[in-house]
Amino acid sequence: MKIFNLLLTGIIIVSSCSNSSNGTSVTTHSDSTIKWTKLISGNQCNIETSLDVLITNQAQFDSIWAKAFTMDMPPEKPVIDFTKNTIVALFLGTVNKGGHGIEIAAINQSTDKEYSIEAIHKLPGKNCFSSMAIEFPYFLATTDVVISDKTTFSTKEKEVDCE
Numbered sequence: 001m002k003i004f005n006l007l008l009t010g011i012i013i014v015s016s017c018s019n020s021s022n023g024t025s026v027t028t029h030s031d032s033t034i035k036w037t038k039l040i041s042g043n044q045c046n047i048e049t050s051l052d053v054l055i056t057n058q059a060q061f062d063s064i065w066a067k068a069f070t071m072d073m074p075p076e077k078p079v080i081d082f083t084k085n086t087i088v089a090l091f092l093g094t095v096n097k098g099g100h101g102i103e104i105a106a107i108n109q110s111t112d113k114e115y116s117i118e119a120i121h122k123l124p125g126k127n128c129f130s131s132m133a134i135e136f137p138y139f140l141a142t143t144d145v146v147i148s149d150k151t152t153f154s155t156k157e158k159e160v161d162c163e
Contacts, residue, residue, distance in 0.1 A: 098131035099124030
């Protein structure tokens with residue numbers, strides 16, 4: 001019985017600590033005016049403080065990528081055309097237990113040169129089993145347009161129920 005419990009606990013911890021997932025789907029919501037494509041997200045990177053940033057050129061992308069993914073087997077860095085796209089990078093920083101996540105809810109253009117990016121910080125609900133692992137959730141997406149520097153970020157928390 002002890003071996004079974006130990007094995008089960010190990011499986012749960014490993015499955016809750018997935019490193020990253022690449023995506024190619026375009027995500028929009030009814031209140032979003034700008035389309036985006038998820039590049040990568042996960043819960044293990046090296047950005048230890050909360051950071052929301054627009055990446056508008058290759059040098060900036062190289063710098064953020066080098067800071068975020070200095071582990072032994074970093075994910076493959078995608079190729080981005082910064083003359084057509086901008087990267088939105090969201091980093092939650094350090095969280096003290098598993099089950100947290102961050103993602104884009106909407107990207108809106110309010111005027112010709114002003115944008116707002118709304119994010120959701122997903123928190124594990126009361127009925128969720130969470131590992132005690134320290135995590136560093138992140139979400140990177142590319143937009144279908146070049147976004148100017150006049151951008152505001154806002155993040156809302158949302159508790160996710162588990163069954």
